[in-house]
Amino acid sequence: MTYDRDSDDVPLPLFSEMAVDFQTAPNPKIPSYIKDHRKRLRERFLTGGAAAMPDYELLELVLFRAIPRRDVKPLARGLLEQFGDFNSVVSAPKEQLALVPGVGDAVVQEIKIIEAAAHRLSKAKVMGRAIISSWENLLDYCQTTMAHRQTEEFRVFYLDRKNTLIADELLGQGTVDHVPVYPREIVKRALHLNASALILVHNHPSGDPTPSPQDIAMTKQIQMAADALGLSVHDHLVIGRSSEISFRSEGLL
Numbered sequence: 330m331t332y333d334r335d336s337d338d339v340p341l342p343l344f345s346e347m348a349v350d351f352q353t354a355p356n357p358k359i360p361s362y363i364k365d366h367r368k369r370l371r372e373r374f375l376t377g378g379a380a381a382m383p384d385y386e387l388l389e390l391v392l393f394r395a396i397p398r399r400d401v402k403p404l405a406r407g408l409l410e411q412f413g414d415f416n417s418v419v420s421a422p423k424e425q426l427a428l429v430p431g432v433g434d435a436v437v438q439e440i441k442i443i444e445a446a447a448h449r450l451s452k453a454k455v456m457g458r459a460i461i462s463s464w465e466n467l468l469d470y471c472q473t474t475m476a477h478r479q480t481e482e483f484r485v486f487y488l489d490r491k492n493t494l495i496a497d498e499l500l501g502q503g504t505v506d507h508v509p510v511y512p513r514e515i516v517k518r519a520l521h522l523n524a525s526a527l528i529l530v531h532n533h534p535s536g537d538p539t540p541s542p543q544d545i546a547m548t549k550q551i552q553m554a555a556d557a558l559g560l561s562v563h564d565h566l567v568i569g570r571s572s573e574i575s576f577r578s579e580g581l582l
Contacts, residue, residue, distance in 0.1 A: 384415040395435040404431045419444045420477035475532040475568045481508035483531040487524035512554040529565040538569030
């Protein structure tokens, strides 16, 4: 059987021989076993929330809207086999998602909507709030936005005199083990925002948040540039796959 890999309503190669192409059927309808399965999953989600569901079932719920007339369990399992877990699927680059058989534009769109919503919800919990009272939310936001990235990113949180977060800016994107950072641009932006303090953040795609010698040297350069202009560098966070390291807590700052 041939299929267009960019179409969302065509049989997957993972399907059994019993699979039916409901898109091209004369009177396309959702088979009762699929309809009942979707109903059960939705009811279980409403009753028990995400904690009551394994990753593949939560991913199925996401795929329901993109693929309305087909069993999406094989695709959900295929995505998890490819990327590892739900968070990694949602955070995967669009180009890599599109390489998975059965993933078309509609599937990519639904997955990226979930990612965008997660980022926006996490960010809303920290923007315009004092960092001291929302530190755990800040760490959650960093984990949500950066922990599963496959390349290094460098961002800066800018704070006012009351240590309220006034800006969150992504200032560098790099490779799997390096990201270009320009101390002059960081402090220049701080002056433009009338910020008084900074929190530096970058991720390690390897999953290990242990700071490298280059991380330490770069932080010292930024601190020197900030000190010259009366700016404080409160911390530098290195985000790993499931944990983070604080330069301040480790005595590196």
